[in-house]
Amino acid sequence: MTPTLALERIMLSPQCGEILAAVRAATPAALLDQLDAAANDATRAAIEATALTGGAAVTAAPAAAVPGWLRLGVLDALTRWADGTGSTCRHSPRPDRPEPVLAAAWRPGLVTCCHCTHLWRVGREANLTCDGCGRVCEPESINPAMTQMAGLIFMYGTCADCRPAITPDPGPLSRPETAEQDHPRGTGRVRPRGSRGHGRGRGARR
Ligand SMILES: [Zn+2]
Ligand SMILES: [Zn+2]
Structure with a gap:
């Protein structure tokens, strides 16, 4: 079993909350503080990005409510970043130096700083391809969105059919958190998808 699938199994396990608590208990306090700070910063960045575009607030969802393609995309980004098989930006963000980072469904294996x-x-x-089903959409029908797991902000875009129907759950399985944008194409510091011509990720379409 790959690390990604092993992580997913833990995430979907009824014992996930206890496992996470045990991992936290075994993590050095200083590193835990940094991890929590990075996660909080990432949440702020995601909220800020969606607020700029009139999107909805970040909501928490149980892992099982997140579609498999999205869940595995997030976990694959995390594991490849952690085991060094992915690539990064020139600032070389590292999992052992927690900071908010970006990953995206349309570029597996890449993690960059914000x-x-x-x-x-x-x-x-x-830019117009649904990351769930691969369909190329009309510009107004693609829904850019972000899911957050710890300090990692995972960007994706979906057609109406693949848009995750995520309901908030305040329980221990509260992550990943998803920030949906109601308007096509983001603006702001963290841009889930940018203007056409500038490409996804990126430039503002106002
Ligand atoms: Zn960078
Ligand atoms: Zn789709």
Whole structure:
């Protein structure tokens, strides 16, 4: 079993809350503080990005409520970043130096700092491609969104059919957290999808 699938199994396990509590208890306090700070910063960045575009607030959801393609995308980004098989921006963010970082469904294996949004640009067709089913959508029908897990903000876009119907759950399985944007294409410091021509990730479409 790959680390990604092993993590997913833990995440979906009824004991997930207890396992996470045990992991936290075994993590050095200083590192835990940094991890929590990075997660809080990432939440703020995601809220800020969606607020700028009139999107909804970040909501918490149980892992089982998140579609498999999205859950595995997030976990794959985390594990490849952690085991060094992925790539990063020139600032080389590292899991053992927690900070808010970006990953996206349309570029598996890449994790960047929150400043290197230019690395998320893609062409028009990829910009309009649903990350759930692969369908190329009309510009007004693609829904850019973000899911957060700890300090990692995972960007994706879906057609109406694939848009996750996530309901808030304040329980111990509260992550990942999802910030949905109601308007196509983001603006702001963290940009889930940018303007056409500038590509996804990126430039503002106002
Ligand atoms: Zn960077
Ligand atoms: Zn779709």
